[in-house]
Amino acid sequence: xxxxxxxxxxxxxxxxxxxxxxxxxxxxxxxxxxxxxxxxxxxxxxxxxxxxxxxxxxxxxxxxxxxxxxxxxxxxxxxxxxxxxxxxxxxxxxxxxxxxxxxxxxxxxxxxxxxxxxxxxxxxxxxxxxxxxxxxxxxxxxxxxxxxxxxxxxxxxxxxxxxxxxxxxxxxxxxxxxxxxxxxxxxxxxxxxxxxxxxxxxxxxxxxxxxxxxxxxxxxxxxxxxxxxxxxxxxxxxxxxxxxxxxxxxxxxxxxxxxxxxxxxxxxxxxxxxxxxxxxxxxxxxxxxxxxxxxxxxxxxxxxxxxxxxxxxxxxxxxxxxxxxxxxxxxxxxxxxxxxxxxxxxxxxxxxxxxxxxxxxxxxxxxxxxxxxxxxxxxxxxxxxxxxxxxxxxxxxxxxxxxxxxxxxxxxxxxx
Ligand SMILES: [Fe+2]
Ligand SMILES: [Fe+2]
Numbered sequence: 001x002x003x004x005x006x007x008x009x010x011x012x013x014x015x016x017x018x019x020x021x022x023x024x025x026x027x028x029x030x031x032x033x034x035x036x037x038x039x040x041x042x043x044x045x046x047x048x049x050x051x052x053x054x055x056x057x058x059x060x061x062x063x064x065x066x067x068x069x070x071x072x073x074x075x076x077x078x079x080x081x082x083x084x085x086x087x088x089x090x091x092x093x094x095x096x097x098x099x100x101x102x103x104x105x106x107x108x109x110x111x112x113x114x115x116x117x118x119x120x121x122x123x124x125x126x127x128x129x130x131x132x133x134x135x136x137x138x139x140x141x142x143x144x145x146x147x148x149x150x151x152x153x154x155x156x157x158x159x160x161x162x163x164x165x166x167x168x169x170x171x172x173x174x175x176x177x178x179x180x181x182x183x184x185x186x187x188x189x190x191x192x193x194x195x196x197x198x199x200x201x202x203x204x205x206x207x208x209x210x211x212x213x214x215x216x217x218x219x220x221x222x223x224x225x226x227x228x229x230x231x232x233x234x235x236x237x238x239x240x241x242x243x244x245x246x247x248x249x250x251x252x253x254x255x256x257x258x259x260x261x262x263x264x265x266x267x268x269x270x271x272x273x274x275x276x277x278x279x280x281x282x283x284x285x286x287x288x289x290x291x292x293x294x295x296x297x298x299x300x301x302x303x304x305x306x307x308x309x310x311x312x313x314x315x316x317x318x319x320x321x322x323x324x325x326x327x328x329x330x331x332x333x334x335x336x337x338x339x340x341x342x343x344x345x346x347x348x349x350x351x352x353x354x355x356x357x358x359x360x361x362x363x364x365x366x367x368x369x370x371x372x373x374x375x376x377x378x379x380x381x382x383x384x385x386x387x388x389x390x391x392x393x394x395x396x397x398x399x400x401x402x403x404x405x406x407x408x409x410x411x412x413x414x415x416x
Contacts, residue, residue: 017060213230263282263318349362351406375405
């Protein structure tokens with residue numbers, strides 16, 4: 001029988017059996033939740049987590065004290081050979097002697113931290129939230145690349161570190177946007193250098209939020225005009241920070257400055273319109289909003305991915321519509337009710353899937369080749385192996401046949 005107790009992450013020790021994490025699954029540092037904590041590296045990752053960790057005392061190889069302080073000693077560990085606790089390991093590490101040495105220790109810590117967060121994101125690629133048809137091996141290699149790049153770019157790394165210590169949500173959001181940017185850039189067949197730099201841009205797009213008070217960043221409900229004006233300074237604040245480093249790629253600065261511009265010119269800070277907004281900034285805008293909508297916050301529940309895409313698709317003038325469609329293709333997810341053109345030259349309506357569905361379910365109802373309506377027939381597209389695929393979208397007013405009613409085709413539970 002599980003004997004569960006919750007301890008702060010700072011008090012977790014090797015030998016504890018991790019049962020779960022408080023709060024949203026997205027915010028904790030591991031892909032899996034239930035496991036025996038044996039690796040110092042995992043312990044290190046876990047230390048970066050700010051919430052409570054649920055321990056299964058019965059399955060732990062460590063004993064819990066009965067007092068209020070959950071001091072848990074490793075029962076079977078050989079403390080002479082291996083550091084039983086993170087604090088012990090820390091204590092054994094010599095203190096950096098010079099500012100340079102201290103800086104490099106900070107850098108190593110930040111690199112580990114970013115790698116850990118990216119690892120978390122890598123693990124979530126099976127989930128609908130970040131798409132379903134992403135090639136794991138490619139993402140894994142890229143994530144290592146970005147971590148390596150940060151390792152060489154001290155300034156970028158320190159910015160990420162500042163963000164991490166300032167505001168946990170913004171940090172995790174930045175890591176998610178980094179991953180979505182990489183995935184979209186790959187989908188758009190950009191070269192590897194551009195893909196890496198866009199990943200870095202995603203990671204740094206909100207660094208300017210270090211200048212905004214947490215009370216404003218975390219405020220539930222509507223912001224006052226003054227608070228909103230303050231939030232709107234974050235792109236320019238970010239640019240000022242990034243420009244301190246002469247080696248910062250211009251593209252990262254560009255995404256930071258213009259990720260809140262809107263296609264119709266109603267964005268900020270410059271009110272740029274349509275093609276005047278650079279492609280990287282337009283990509284940033286889409287990845288940014290998608291992640292924000294699908295994230296869980298203290299004051300709002302996460303939207304389902306298809307629900308978020310449906311809302312984004314319906315906001316006229318907000319995004320580059322063609323690019324938003326490419327984004328959907330990059331995560332292989334489309335909102336119910338959208339009309340899509342298939343490689344087989346047919347028109348289909350996107351149907352709802354079950355919440356955990358992993359394949360796109362469509363209703364094919366028109367053939368462009370024959371110029372005629374077809375008897376509606378459902379089609380499930382499996383990523384990679386499908387004999388058909390989505391190649392374009394059609395506006396409802398341009399549909400050549402009557403669009404079948406969506407509610408006649410209720411969602412089905414697809415389990416894999
Ligand atoms: Fe932002
Ligand atoms: Fe953002």
